[in-house]
Amino acid sequence: MSASARPARFRLLEPVMLLWVALVAALLVLVAAPLVKMLLISFEMQDTGEFTFENYLTAYGRQRYIDALRNSLMLGALSAAISTVIAVPMAWAVSRTDMPGKGFTWAMVLAAFIMPPYLGAIGWILLAGPNSGWINVTWRALTGATDPLVNVYTFTGMAFVIALHSFPLVFIFVKSALDLISSEMEDAANILGGGTWTTMRRVTLPLVWPSILGGFILIFLETIALFGTPAIIGIPARINVVTTQLWQFFEDPVRVEVAAAYAIPLLLITVAMIGVQKLLLSRKGFVSQTGKGGERRQVKLGPWRWVLFGWCLLVGLLAVIKPLTVLLQASFAKAWGRGFSLDNLTLRNYRFLLFEHDVAPQATWNTVWFSAASATMAIVLALLVAYIVVRRLMRFADVLGFIAMAPFVIPGIVMAIGFYAAYAGPPLSLYGSALLIILAFTARFLPIAYANSQAAIRAVHPEMEEAARILGSGRLHAILRITAPLLKTSLLGGWLVVFIVASRELSAAIFLVGPRTRTMSVLLYDLSEQGNFEVVSAFGGILLVITMVIVGIGMKLVGRDFMLRRE
Amino acid sequence: MFLIDRRQMLALAAWSAAASKAYAQAPMHPQERELYEAAKREGEITWYTGQYSADASEAAGRAFNERYPGVRCNVVRSTSQVAFQRLSQDFRAGVGQCDVFSSTNGGHYIQLKRQNRLVRFRPVNADGLLPILRTPDPDNFFQSSFLGIYLMGHNTNLVSEAEAPKSWTDVLDPKWKDKLAVGHPGFSGAIGLWALQMRTMFGPDYLRRFERNKPQVGRSSIDPVTMMTAGERSVGVAVPSASTLFAASRGNPLKLIYPTEGVIAALSPSAIPTNAPHPNAAKLFQEFQTGPALSTAVRLLFNESIRPDVPPPEGSRPLDQVTMLAPTLEQAERGVPEVREQWREIFGV
Numbered sequence: 001m002s003a004s005a006r007p008a009r010f011r012l013l014e015p016v017m018l019l020w021v022a023l024v025a026a027l028l029v030l031v032a033a034p035l036v037k038m039l040l041i042s043f044e045m046q047d048t049g050e051f052t053f054e055n056y057l058t059a060y061g062r063q064r065y066i067d068a069l070r071n072s073l074m075l076g077a078l079s080a081a082i083s084t085v086i087a088v089p090m091a092w093a094v095s096r097t098d099m100p101g102k103g104f105t106w107a108m109v110l111a112a113f114i115m116p117p118y119l120g121a122i123g124w125i126l127l128a129g130p131n132s133g134w135i136n137v138t139w140r141a142l143t144g145a146t147d148p149l150v151n152v153y154t155f156t157g158m159a160f161v162i163a164l165h166s167f168p169l170v171f172i173f174v175k176s177a178l179d180l181i182s183s184e185m186e187d188a189a190n191i192l193g194g195g196t197w198t199t200m201r202r203v204t205l206p207l208v209w210p211s212i213l214g215g216f217i218l219i220f221l222e223t224i225a226l227f228g229t230p231a232i233i234g235i236p237a238r239i240n241v242v243t244t245q246l247w248q249f250f251e252d253p254v255r256v257e258v259a260a261a262y263a264i265p266l267l268l269i270t271v272a273m274i275g276v277q278k279l280l281l282s283r284k285g286f287v288s289q290t291g292k293g294g295e296r297r298q299v300k301l302g303p304w305r306w307v308l309f310g311w312c313l314l315v316g317l318l319a320v321i322k323p324l325t326v327l328l329q330a331s332f333a334k335a336w337g338r339g340f341s342l343d344n345l346t347l348r349n350y351r352f353l354l355f356e357h358d359v360a361p362q363a364t365w366n367t368v369w370f371s372a373a374s375a376t377m378a379i380v381l382a383l384l385v386a387y388i389v390v391r392r393l394m395r396f397a398d399v400l401g402f403i404a405m406a407p408f409v410i411p412g413i414v415m416a417i418g419f420y421a422a423y424a425g426p427p428l429s430l431y432g433s434a435l436l437i438i439l440a441f442t443a444r445f446l447p448i449a450y451a452n453s454q455a456a457i458r459a460v461h462p463e464m465e466e467a468a469r470i471l472g473s474g475r476l477h478a479i480l481r482i483t484a485p486l487l488k489t490s491l492l493g494g495w496l497v498v499f500i501v502a503s504r505e506l507s508a509a510i511f512l513v514g515p516r517t518r519t520m521s522v523l524l525y526d527l528s529e530q531g532n533f534e535v536v537s538a539f540g541g542i543l544l545v546i547t548m549v550i551v552g553i554g555m556k557l558v559g560r561d562f563m564l565r566r567e
Numbered sequence: 568m569f570l571i572d573r574r575q576m577l578a579l580a581a582w583s584a585a586a587s588k589a590y591a592q593a594p595m596h597p598q599e600r601e602l603y604e605a606a607k608r609e610g611e612i613t614w615y616t617g618q619y620s621a622d623a624s625e626a627a628g629r630a631f632n633e634r635y636p637g638v639r640c641n642v643v644r645s646t647s648q649v650a651f652q653r654l655s656q657d658f659r660a661g662v663g664q665c666d667v668f669s670s671t672n673g674g675h676y677i678q679l680k681r682q683n684r685l686v687r688f689r690p691v692n693a694d695g696l697l698p699i700l701r702t703p704d705p706d707n708f709f710q711s712s713f714l715g716i717y718l719m720g721h722n723t724n725l726v727s728e729a730e731a732p733k734s735w736t737d738v739l740d741p742k743w744k745d746k747l748a749v750g751h752p753g754f755s756g757a758i759g760l761w762a763l764q765m766r767t768m769f770g771p772d773y774l775r776r777f778e779r780n781k782p783q784v785g786r787s788s789i790d791p792v793t794m795m796t797a798g799e800r801s802v803g804v805a806v807p808s809a810s811t812l813f814a815a816s817r818g819n820p821l822k823l824i825y826p827t828e829g830v831i832a833a834l835s836p837s838a839i840p841t842n843a844p845h846p847n848a849a850k851l852f853q854e855f856q857t858g859p860a861l862s863t864a865v866r867l868l869f870n871e872s873i874r875p876d877v878p879p880p881e882g883s884r885p886l887d888q889v890t891m892l893a894p895t896l897e898q899a900e901r902g903v904p905e906v907r908e909q910w911r912e913i914f915g916v
């Protein structure tokens with residue numbers, strides 16, 4: 001290379017090009033490499049690395065393993081269906097009607113979202129254990145019946161408990177879509193003779209059908225990736241699912257290859273679902289924003305508004321108030337089975353965790369800083385990618401956007417196994433390190449951050465930046481001084497959402513943590529193995545308080561509906 | 568089966584808590600002191616354990632920290648099979664994180680020893696253990712650290728002592744349908760030993776008939792204690808005596824049942840993996856576990872003392888009055904994975 005050629009070449013290299021390369025590298029490390037590595041090892045012999053189909057035969061060679069897959073798919077579908085039934089009326093009521101208690105409903109949705117699913121599962125064991133659950137004890141006392149009213153240790157019981165902590169996602173999706181529909185469409189239906197219900201059924205809901213379907217698919221994917229609830233409820237209920245089965249492949253001898261082979265079909269199922277979604281939505285119009293203004297009025301429901309409020313109240317009771325009450329009782333109890341009485345009260349469980357437990361304080365700190373670090377990384381990465389994609393700064397920019405969204409359709413547990421396969425062992429040997437967990441969380445929640453950033457950047461018209469650039473500002477300077485301040489609020493909202501979901505994450509963490517990097521969710525899982533629900537509840541209480549403090553600060557800064565800003 | 572003679576028992580009973588405390592603070596012998604100096608430079612030791620309950624493990628960790636200031640014990644408590652799974656994952660990833668590994672499933676040690684994954688080390692304190700615990704491995708790749716008694720228990724409000732099952736085969740009676748609780752051999756090492764022992768004594772059909780009574784399956788062997796306390800189930804099968812006595816001491820209506828055939832005794836070792844990041848601290852921890860300080864700490868939470876010079880816990884039957892059943896370590900190595908697989912076929916999870 002001659003000395004004079006160099007500067008000429010560098011002149012072609014715009015800074016944004018370097019950024020592009022850096023982003024591609026980051027996305028490769030975070031998303032592509034783990035998946036490719038997993039695909040590769042699923043065809044490798046454990047010791048020799050030779051090509052083989054053996055892993056697939058082992059992974060699907062037993063009825064029990066196939067049953068686990070079937071159970072997961074059914075569980076995902078059922079939980080998603082229950083979530084939809086719970087959430088759609090709530091979203092409609094809050095968005096479009098004069099139902100009272102909207103603030104309360106919002107608070108319940110937020111609380112159900114913050115509460116980790118495994119904590120809800122423990123709450124529901126205390127509520128709906130067939131013999132000892134409060135609901136059944138009360139039921140028997142009132143009616144004299146011998147059979148339990150509800151049993152959490154069943155397939156439907158488990159699906160129901162999962163749905164109670166997943167429905168907020170459908171709620172958020174559907175409500176934000178409903179918020180965009182102007183009343184004119186409903187008015188048209190009314191003029192043609194349709195009543196409130198007909199209009200809702202035939203006009204309003206079909207318009208938000210893509211959001212409902214999107215929420216359904218997301219919950220389906222989240223459910224098949226869940227590990228905590230199936231371990232806590234599924235094992236006593238004798239229901240084996242994909243995640244608990246994958247866990248078994250990690251028993252000695254560790255068979256990552258078989259686990260990978262077992263997980264690959266999940267990806268195919270996901271791809272198929274996205275395909276079905278495309279098919280269902282094709283050749284139909286869902287345009288609700290015409291740009292012609294249009295006002296949004298609340299539908300007057302008359303007495304029916306109390307029925308809807310009753311529904312929201314019921315959901316709030318089941319998802320938040322009841323489980324939280326029993327968890328709180330257990331956390332202050334010597335023995336939760338002995339109920340509410342003064343001589344049963346103790347601070348021992350909290351004292352044990354805060355002052356006597358070796359790693360509980362450290363796990364708490366780990367959770368906070370892992371979640372904060374991955375939320376920050378995800379938002380920064382997502383913002384840069386979204387900026388390039390939205391402003392069309394590069395050719396092939398869309399590819400970046402696609403990779404950033406890809407983890408959305410990858411079940412979290414598959415992601416975790418990919419990370420284990422790619423980075424746990426040599427040459428990097430990151431197993432058990434904080435870095436590995438932060439990277440995995442970042443990758444897992446990148447799509448949330450990306451969707452958020454993309455929406456935020458779209459909302460800022462390029463004219464403002466252009467004005468600055470005409471006045472002599474560089475691009476970076478313009479971004480820093482003009483765009484970033486405009487985006488601050490919505491980015492903080494996105495950061496909060498990622499922080500919350502990362503702080504409750506278990507299924508990826510469980511495969512990657514080491515002794516010094518355990519998070520609260522992993523420690524809660526370890527503690528729950530002994531069925532020591534008093535201490536588990538106390539630890540859950542501490543986790544909730546921490547999350548609530550951070551959400552509280554966030555709401556002060558961003559406003560109450562920060563969860564909605566991602567659309 | 569092993570026996571302590573009466574004279575020894577009486578001598579044990581004479582010990583007071585104050586004497587135990589003195590033992591916990593006993594001066595270090597030369598090997599221990601030397602290891603302590605070396606361990607201080609390493610600063611910490613990470614302990615993967617499934618032997619003592621979470622409370623007792625934390626108590627043991629604190630007792631270690633008190634006795635050896637400057638060396639911190641990181642307690643990583645889970646069920647034994649999960650602890651072994653984590654250790655296997657460490658080896659597979661080539662990352663050494665565990666200094667001392669403690670499992671209720673003795674078979675793990677036979678396997679690790681054969682794979683050349685254990686450090687040969689004999690703590691001086693091991694000479695003071697109960698006679699049957701003194702030499703679990705003639706080659707000194709692992710040392711005893713735990714004697715767990717697994718038996719049955721019942722909620723006295725739900726089942727009277729007269730009605731309660733008396734033997735391991737009593738629980739096969741259909742009248743116990745939906746009333747039993749048990750741990751899981753895929754998680755708990757002790758439940759693996761129990762299932763193996765039942766299969767050996769009563770034939771392969773035992774688990775199948777047991778399953779017909781629809782026991783509630785938890786993960787840890789301690790889980791059924793919670794289920795009994797809550798009144799969810801009335802009889803716990805293969806529960807640890809320590810956790811049951813501990814729960815009873817907190818005012819719960821629980822009582823132990825000593826099955827007529829005998830109790831399951833987990834005589835379990837601890838070992839140092841070859842990739843231990845703090846080898847001297849690990850050796851020091853082995854001295855600690857075999858010495859009086861560990862037994863003194865855990866007996867307060869109703870665990871058996873593993874040394875004759877530390878008295879047994881209150882409320883449990885003296886060891887010389889119970890028959891102890893246990894598979895050998897070699898039987899456990901091969902048998903527990905087999906019986907675990909059989910269990911999964913029968914129970915579905």
